[in-house]
Amino acid sequence: MLAITEFLQANMTMIYVLVLAVFLGFELIGKVPTVLHTPLMSGANAISGVVIIGAIILVRSSSSDDYLALSLGCIGTALGMINVVGGHAVTNRMLEMFKKKK
Amino acid sequence: MEEFINLGYLIAVVLFIVGLKQLSSPKTARSGNLLAAAGMGLAIVLAMIAPMERGDNNYVWIIAGMLAGGIIGLVSARRVAMTDMPQMVSIFNGLGGGCAVAISIVELDHYQGMTDLSIGVHMTTLFALFVGAVAFTGSLLAYGKLQGLINDNTLKIPAPTVVNMTLLVAILAGIAFRAYAPTEPFFWAYLILGVSLIYGVTFVVPIGGADMPVVISLLNALTGVAAALAGIVYDSQVMLVGGILVGASGTILTVLMCEAMNRSLWNVIIGGFGGSSGGSAAVEGNIKEISVSDSAILLGYSESVVVVPGYGMAVAKAQNEAHELEKLLESRGVRVRYAIHPVAGRMPGHMNVLLAEADVSYDKLLDLDDANNALSTTDVAIVVGANDVVNPAAKDDPGSPIYGMPILDILQAKQTIVMKRSMRSGYAGIDNPLFFHEKNRMLFGDAKDTLAALVSEVKNLG
Numbered sequence: 001m002l003a004i005t006e007f008l009q010a011n012m013t014m015i016y017v018l019v020l021a022v023f024l025g026f027e028l029i030g031k032v033p034t035v036l037h038t039p040l041m042s043g044a045n046a047i048s049g050v051v052i053i054g055a056i057i058l059v060r061s062s063s064s065d066d067y068l069a070l071s072l073g074c075i076g077t078a079l080g081m082i083n084v085v086g087g088h089a090v091t092n093r094m095l096e097m098f099k100k101k102k
Numbered sequence: 103m104e105e106f107i108n109l110g111y112l113i114a115v116v117l118f119i120v121g122l123k124q125l126s127s128p129k130t131a132r133s134g135n136l137l138a139a140a141g142m143g144l145a146i147v148l149a150m151i152a153p154m155e156r157g158d159n160n161y162v163w164i165i166a167g168m169l170a171g172g173i174i175g176l177v178s179a180r181r182v183a184m185t186d187m188p189q190m191v192s193i194f195n196g197l198g199g200g201c202a203v204a205i206s207i208v209e210l211d212h213y214q215g216m217t218d219l220s221i222g223v224h225m226t227t228l229f230a231l232f233v234g235a236v237a238f239t240g241s242l243l244a245y246g247k248l249q250g251l252i253n254d255n256t257l258k259i260p261a262p263t264v265v266n267m268t269l270l271v272a273i274l275a276g277i278a279f280r281a282y283a284p285t286e287p288f289f290w291a292y293l294i295l296g297v298s299l300i301y302g303v304t305f306v307v308p309i310g311g312a313d314m315p316v317v318i319s320l321l322n323a324l325t326g327v328a329a330a331l332a333g334i335v336y337d338s339q340v341m342l343v344g345g346i347l348v349g350a351s352g353t354i355l356t357v358l359m360c361e362a363m364n365r366s367l368w369n370v371i372i373g374g375f376g377g378s379s380g381g382s383a384a385v386e387g388n389i390k391e392i393s394v395s396d397s398a399i400l401l402g403y404s405e406s407v408v409v410v411p412g413y414g415m416a417v418a419k420a421q422n423e424a425h426e427l428e429k430l431l432e433s434r435g436v437r438v439r440y441a442i443h444p445v446a447g448r449m450p451g452h453m454n455v456l457l458a459e460a461d462v463s464y465d466k467l468l469d470l471d472d473a474n475n476a477l478s479t480t481d482v483a484i485v486v487g488a489n490d491v492v493n494p495a496a497k498d499d500p501g502s503p504i505y506g507m508p509i510l511d512i513l514q515a516k517q518t519i520v521m522k523r524s525m526r527s528g529y530a531g532i533d534n535p536l537f538f539h540e541k542n543r544m545l546f547g548d549a550k551d552t553l554a555a556l557v558s559e560v561k562n563l564g
């Protein structure tokens with residue numbers, strides 16, 4: 001248990017950011033018209049692709065003969081990129097349809 | 103250099119926040135998506151150029167992965183039909199979870215033999231592995247179900263709640279054990295991964311029917327959480343905030359969807375819409391069919407018509423024909439509006455997207471409350487491929503599994519027409535007494551063909 005509290009202590013700023021972000025997330029989309037539920041879900045989904053940053057950091061910080069890290073990291077960047085690019089592109093396509101008329 | 107990088111990450115986070123905010127309002131939604139995308143692009147560039155303490159950069163591997171992923175993502179996003187959008191979102195989401203799994207496994211591998219490994223970091227990584235794995239297999243299964251590759255009725259597990267609880271406890275115990283005993287064989291990490299992947303499947307298996315969108319939204323929130331956990335591991339604020347924003351907003355969206363169906367999240371997760379309709383009254387009676395030309399006369403000479411679209415319209419890609427019929431009827435002086443149930447289709451807003459694609463004007467779309475008000479003064483309510491959202495059993499039959507769900511009460515209209523391919527029950531597998539109601543007529547056939555036939559019949563009315 002001590003180890004956990006020490007970990008929390010050492011990462012207090014992160015914990016603060018986390019807690020504030022939770023509240024921010026709840027508040028940000030408190031009321032959304034049903035029309036936008038699907039695009040919003042899709043847009044949020046694209047943002048969750050931010051995990052790709054982790055894959056990039058992982059590959060960059062690995063040594064060039066660590067093939068497990070390189071190959072899994074490479075797969076990770078590909079998967080993350082599909083999530084990011086596909087997610088934003090699909091969201092944009094949906095929203096374009098609303099734009100056509102006024 | 104370092105300080106500019108961190109400032110840049112802060113800008114990326116602000117772009118995410120403003121983007122999400124704008125995405126929740128119709129006027130700004132499009133620019134919101136672009137802002138969030140810009141934030142993501144900025145974060146990726148910064149992650150590429152930030153100075154690293156160790157490692158050989160290995161840019162070739164990163165760029166190869168990004169190019170492959172970028173092209174696959176862009177092409178599939180361009181090609182996918184609007185009707186298949188929910189599955190697409192689900193699979194994109196699952197791949198994000200897969201990314202979290204890939205990086206967590208490598209990190210865990212690196213932890214082996216580390217003497218100064220903190221239990222907190224180890225545990226966070228194990229949690230990222232677990233949550234990412236559940237989001238991965240869960241989303242892929244949701245994709246399979248929505249795409250029709252996997253049938254709800256053939257894939258079943260006995261006592262799903264017991265199985266799921268057992269797996270969940272086993273995973274949590276495994277994570278705690280592994281974090282406190284990092285010198286045990288690495289096999290443990292794979293075991294946790296394996297059981298988490300299985301849990302993702304067993305978590306989604308019992309859920310079906312109208313609940314699929316709720317699950318996708320929930321899995322979306324999970325991927326966000328996995329990204330945030332990985333953010334703690336990498337000490338990256340942009341991952342932490344981005345992930346948590348998605349986790350929180352996804353949870354809110356999930357709850358909103360459950361509210362629209364008048365069910366609790368727990369009820370959805372343990373799979374309330376099982377195949378057995380329990381004590382629900384058996385529906386019996388005769389159905390009355392109506393021909394296309396009679397329907398055309400009925401519609402053409404009424405004053406006000408409400409169209410109730412559902413997943414059947416999406417499958418038949420009949421939104422353009424619906425719009426054509428609407429224009430034609432309007433030119434005859436008939437007032438036409440669309441009643442959109444919050445969970446019609448496979449995702450909230452699914453019908454709005456489809457009708458917007460067909461150029462239907464935004465102000466013709468009525469939400470649940472407005473629609474129910476309008477229906478009392480409606481001559482004909484015509485149901486295009488919807489079923490569960492107009493099932494009066496939700497109002498009248500306490501034994502029905504969907505009892506309590508708000509529905510479009512179309513029997514308030516003077517006459518109802520239900521367009522359906524066959525007498526098969528809806529996605530939730532529940533009988534619909536509406537079909538047997540004396541006010542109702544059935545118009546069998548493919549939605550697209552039938553609507554096209556209606557259009558030409560109405561034209562002939564002169």
